Amino acid sequence: MLFKPRKPRTILYRARNIVWPRAGWGRSFSYMRHRVARLPGSPESIAMGLTCGIAVSFTPLIGFHLVVAALIAWVLGGNLFSSALGTAIGNPWTFPPIFLWDIQVGHWILGKDEAIPEAISETTVFDNLVGVFVPTLVGSIPTALVVGVVTYYPLRYLIRTYRTTRRHRMERMARQRMIQRKGMMEAAAKEKTP
Numbered sequence: 001m002l003f004k005p006r007k008p009r010t011i012l013y014r015a016r017n018i019v020w021p022r023a024g025w026g027r028s029f030s031y032m033r034h035r036v037a038r039l040p041g042s043p044e045s046i047a048m049g050l051t052c053g054i055a056v057s058f059t060p061l062i063g064f065h066l067v068v069a070a071l072i073a074w075v076l077g078g079n080l081f082s083s084a085l086g087t088a089i090g091n092p093w094t095f096p097p098i099f100l101w102d103i104q105v106g107h108w109i110l111g112k113d114e115a116i117p118e119a120i121s122e123t124t125v126f127d128n129l130v131g132v133f134v135p136t137l138v139g140s141i142p143t144a145l146v147v148g149v150v151t152y153y154p155l156r157y158l159i160r161t162y163r164t165t166r167r168h169r170m171e172r173m174a175r176q177r178m179i180q181r182k183g184m185m186e187a188a189a190k191e192k193t194p
Helices: 011-019 025-037 043-056 065-076 080-089 095-110 122-127 129-192
Strands: none
Touching (some): 025 129, 043 065, 043 080, 095 129
């Protein structure tokens, strides 16, 4: 490999780098921002994919987020890779508040006045599937729709702006290189003439 590290990375190093990146979180987010904005496809397609992934993260279908987000993105004409990136919104830190909100909205929609269980675990969910999962699923649908509508337009605007700025910067740099080459050619031509 061309750019392989001299010293092989240990499993502990890789695990630590996932939890706390060596270059810091700011650099990691900056890299992801550039990576998403440079994905192939139109800004609308990328924004739609990200939106599908983000919206699906608000559903209790853990384990199926990638598949459901990809299917919805495919149907709506979104970028499949960006839909997978959008599902990263749903993670162990964000799921508790998301699901708490979903279950409250679900209880409100279903007209239930039941108290939310204080401790929700796998056994609570599987023992009381109708009482926990169904309200969460019902509450997640309007939440996902609202989150999808709210996130699509700002994402599309940000991706368009990034690409326009990048295109102008690249054109400016190309013009500067042409001027520099022209100057070098003129200087070389002057040196050759006696």
